[in-house]
Amino acid sequence: MELSQEEKKILLKAARTSISSIFTDEKLPQVDYEKYPALKSHAGAFVTLTEHGRLRGCIGYITSDKPLYETVCDAAISAAINDPRFPPVRESELDDIEIEISILSEPFPLNSYDDIIIGKHGLILEEKGRRGLLLPQVPIEHNMNKEQYLDAICQKTGFPAGYWRTKQLKLSGFTALVFNEKELEEK
Missing domain, CATH: 3.30.1490.150 (Hypothetical protein ph0010; domain 2)
Structure with a gap:
């Protein structure tokens, strides 16, 4: 799958907003699927969180029935609070968390x-x-x-x-x- 720089930025912002929404009432921005049809495609995705270069969480989906945009948002929240290897991310850590997204091909x-x-x-x-x-x-x-x-x-x-x-x-x-x-x- 190919994504434009703008589409990558939209997904990274959505992942960050998803994680911060755990602590606030912030709503996810709506995405214009007409303008960005690739974000509506169905693909697996993983979100990896690091803090000061160390793994802090990584969860995703090998395949997904949801649009890619939603899959990334779900994976971001899960990586932040559901990775059993780590305690849930605290609000005080948000500024130190770096986000990486992996969009998977079909296995x-x-x-x-x-x-x-x-x-x-x-x-x-x-x-x-x-x-x-x-x-x-x-x-x-x-x-x-x-x-x-x-x-x-x-x-x-x-x-x-x-x-x-x-x-x-x-x-x-x-x-x-x-x-x-x-x-x-x-x-």
Whole structure:
């Protein structure tokens, strides 16, 4: 999916407004879907929150039946208050929170570990009733090679590192359009 700089800014502002609305009666701005039809499309999206460069929350949807604009708003609120790894974001933290949005492609099967391209493919592992996901930027941010990336998706899904060496796992891949507040401020 391609988005204009203006559409990216609209989504980032909507994510920030969604998070601040947890603490205020602020309403989300209405989006003109006639002018910005891409924001009405149905796509999965994740919102990642960082504070002083450290992960503060990350939640999203692999696919969505809602317009992208609404999906991003929902994911932003969930990342702020529902990520079980962190306490809910406090109002006093809002100025220090940075927002990154990842718009996901449709998932596709990865039939071989050789098909994984680091930095391009996010991973979804579905195994024994569990599901885990890593965004494509994760191995880049953590300087992972393919083996470390596979270890990480196994661990994220609740399996031991190296589990992927024991069998061919049911992996899906996806690509993502990733953008954040900092990069758009610089442009």
